[in-house]
Amino acid sequence: MYSGRALQSSRAVARGMRGFSSGQSLHSQQEAVRRVTVIGGGQMGSGIAQVAAAHKHEVTLVDVNSEALKRGQAYMVKSLKRVAKKKHSDDEAAQSRFVDEIMGRVTVSTQLQDAVGRADLVVEAVVEKLQVKQELFARVSEAAPGTAILASNTSSLPIGKIAEGLEEGQRRRMVGLHFFNPVPQMKLVEVVRTEEADAQVVERAVAFVRAIGKEPAVCKDTPGFIVNRLLLPYMMEAVRLLERDVASPRDIDTAMKLGAGYPMGPFELCDYVGLDTIKYIVDGWHKDGAGLKGNPLFAPSAKLDELVKSGRLGVKTGKGFYDY
Structure with a gap:
């Protein structure tokens, strides 16, 4: 899990407001997601990273130490090998190429702010503790581009509560992307919109879900969402x-x-x-x-x-x- 200081400097606020306070066009806000940063190397985070990479996204998986990242990579490789055996049952070389190609699109990092610096989408999949998530997004908002979608994979915490310490422009870019376990097999992703979420941000999030082969179900930010x-x-x-x-x-x-x-x-x-x-x-x-x-x-x-x-x-x- 990640934790960090929750108080933001004036420079952090300015960074988080980029893209909404500078008159940036809606067209740029609606550009397709290509670079995804996933924070949390557990089964959920590694599953999200695997699926995004399998659909040709550039992915960075972030955790606090290399051991957690190694476990996350092992989850992905094990899962991809199962898929490869089904796709290329009689060709071990093709199986190996399949796994290597997808894993080649995944970079791992313990440096949070560096990892989110070019992201189109940041998804957190860390422990289900409100303060931890709030502090994490305070750090993410310092370094993520002003056009990046900020998303939580929480299954139970209100998205609005997670985002409440952020500035208005940052809150407008915050949504829930609730994946289900095991991520590679489960088709549903709940896309959770807060009252403050920008409509174009929600549309981009829905488009991303469809682009990775999942089915989105959009809902309000209410306890438990739908499922x-x-x-x-x-x-x-x-x-x-x-x-x-x-x-x-x-x-x-x-x-x-x-x-x-x-x-x-x-x-x-x-x-x-x-x-x-x-x-x-x-x-x-x-x-x-x-x-x-x-x-x-x-x-x-x-x-x-x-x-x-x-x-x-x-x-x-x-x-x-x-x-x-």
């Missing part, structure tokens, strides 16, 4: 069924898969997402979510609290509602 706003109550109600001893996790999952046609049951999905992530989101919404504060749909769950406290976080720890 998680509908999905979290579903998963939490499944947990409450378990707490009331209505049925076992396996039987609830089976019922939803075979009765409702879902590819995964709610407990399988909880384990895949991460129980700590779910707890963090629902607790935050219940405590201070816009229009959701105190909503019983997101009331704390004793069962979820117990599992998280015991370290059973799902697939990533090998134990959640199920053992893996």
Whole structure:
């Protein structure tokens, strides 16, 4: 994750305002995204970088240390090798060329401000903590071009809150680009527009999503956007069924898969997402979510609290509602 000073100098403000305070034309604002900087070398960040590079974008992947970047590169290579085997099943040389060509469009860096200096689009995919993201974008705004789209991959934090410490021109360039895991396979990207977002910036973001082979769904900056706003109550109600001893996790999952046609049951999905992530989101919404504060749909769950406290976080720890 990245953190940095949140207070901006007058020079930083001036840089962030470039392109909106100087009478720059709307035509330049609508130019296609070609250079993408992705901040965060985890699975989400490396997945976004991979997909952008696979669609011929020039990509820079940024993290705080070389070890994190090496892991990110390893994620990409492993994923691309799977794709290559499907595309060129009988030709190992073609498989190697396929991976090398895409990875050749990815540069890695630990120098944040240098990495965003020529970007058309900056996407952050760091830890889901508001202060961390706010401080990150304060730093990004110092060095990114005034025409660059500023985007967060957050799944639960308000985009407007993340951007609230920025100057007006910077806030107008801020959107949400919520990718889904695993990024190379999942087609949807939620494009989140704040009340202040410039319409041309949103259009450029939508065009970028389509250019990388994804399908955009545009929505307002509301808690959970579309998918998680509908999905979290579903998963939490499944947990409450378990707490009331209505049925076992396996039987609830089976019922939803075979009765409702879902590819995964709610407990399988909880384990895949991460129980700590779910707890963090629902607790935050219940405590201070816009229009959701105190909503019983997101009331704390004793069962979820117990599992998280015991370290059973799902697939990533090998134990959640199920053992893996």
